[in-house]
Amino acid sequence: MRGRGTSSNVHNRFQPYRIEAVAVDEFDSGEVPDSVATEVRLEHAKSIIATNQSPDIPFDRSINPYRGCEHGCIYCFARPSHAYWDLSPGLDFETRLTAKVNAVERLVETLDRPGYKPAPLALGVNTDAYQPIEKEHRLTRQLLEVLQAYRHPVTIITKGTLVLRDLDILADMASQGLCSVRVSLTTLDNELKRTLEPRAAGPAGRLKVLRALSGARIPCGIMIAPVIPFVNDAEIESILDAALEAGADRAGWVLLRLPREVAPLFEEWLQTHMPDRASHVMNRIRDLRGGNAYDSSWGSRMRGQGPYASLLSQRFEKHCRKIGMNRRESEPLRSDLFRRPGGEQLGLF
Structure with a gap:
């Protein structure tokens, strides 16, 4: 399906029934x-800030x-x-969207x-805050x-070039x-990006974003996320070089x-786009996840376990040291500047 990650609407785990498209007559293929x-x-959302206590991520609150x-x-x-909204994690996830207008x-x-x-607020974590409908x-x-x-600290992670539209705000806050x-x-x-992330910005566009952010003195970096065995893991060093x-x-x-419904969707993608190595990729993934x-265990869900996981980590760390990436500790964002534009509300005594 053009411009989509999947053409399947994988079964919603909360639904007691399944729906399949079938030909009903000789005129319907x-x-x-x-x-x-x-x-x-x-x-109209009831609340907007989500909180978490995960030790695997560097923030405790986010907005989507x-x-x-x-x-x-x-x-x-x-x-x-x-699936929580009675929709499929498959095609529905990328075509039936919700905007929280309030x-x-x-x-x-x-x-x-x-x-x-x-405290630092992560903007756009569960889904990209700069996806196309943001325009x-x-x-x-x-x-x-x-x-x-409010002078409130914020972190952003995105695949979209639309972030450059807000360079004025980001530069001032930075x-x-x-x-x-x-x-x-x-x-x-580019060809891998086209099938893996069909409507996200291309590699050149994301590097352009980094140049613009850096030029505006906005602290910026990259996440190689995800690293996929035998799909993009060979690019770790070249991605780091390009980002630097x-x-x-x-x-x-x-x-x-690959939580829940993502696993069958990804396996289907492999069979469609990389049938020659599909079983090889999935076998390696299972090796990294205890079979x-x-x-989902904290401490290993982001990195995996076993010799291959160690090899990936060593390659990443070694090349970062070689090129000077992560050489300095990043400055923590400031929370002490927070103020309410209308002033603090004083209580009555």
Whole structure:
């Protein structure tokens, strides 16, 4: 299917029944259409900041202005969350999206609570805050305007070049130590990107983002996420070299994660695009996950286990040392500048 990561609507684990398309008469081939339009549903969210206690990630709060992601990355760990809304983690995840139209109001309400304590807020984690529908809905831009006014620290990770539209806000916040940006750079191969991340920006576009961020003195780096055995793992060193040349000074990596419905979707993608090595890739993934397609255990879910996981980590660390990536500790974002634009509400005594 053109411009989509999958043409399958894998079964929603919460549904007691399955739906299959079949030919009903001699005039109906039962074939999947070659394209599907994106639908965006508008929602009034009850809350906007999600919290977590995971030791594997460097933040405890995040905002996702959208549900689902039009980028269509076949490996996306967030796909299973679509099942909670009676939708498929497959094609539905990238074509049936939700925009939280009252995100700004909910954020202001939260920041204005007397007991709120600021800490770095991750913008766009479960799905990309700069996916294509942001161009029309502008929720990410509006949220950044609020965070700028409150002098609230924010981190962003994205595959989209639309982040450059907000360079004015990001540069101002960065000058106060309030923001940093990470670009997810999975491959330098345009053909692999086309099938793996069909509607995300190409490698050249993401390197352009890094150059612009670096030129504006916005702390920026990359995430090689995910590293996929025998698919893009050979690119680790070349990706780091390209990122450094583009101005990034920080880098990290995450091993491919295949929770719940992502595993069959990824296996189907392998059979479609890399049938000659599909079983080889999945066997290696299982080796890295204790014999399973996925292991959600804290401490190993981001890196895997065993000799091959150690080899990937050693290659990454060795090349970072060689080229000077991650040479300096990144400056923590400031939370002490937080202020409420209308002033603190004084209680009555």
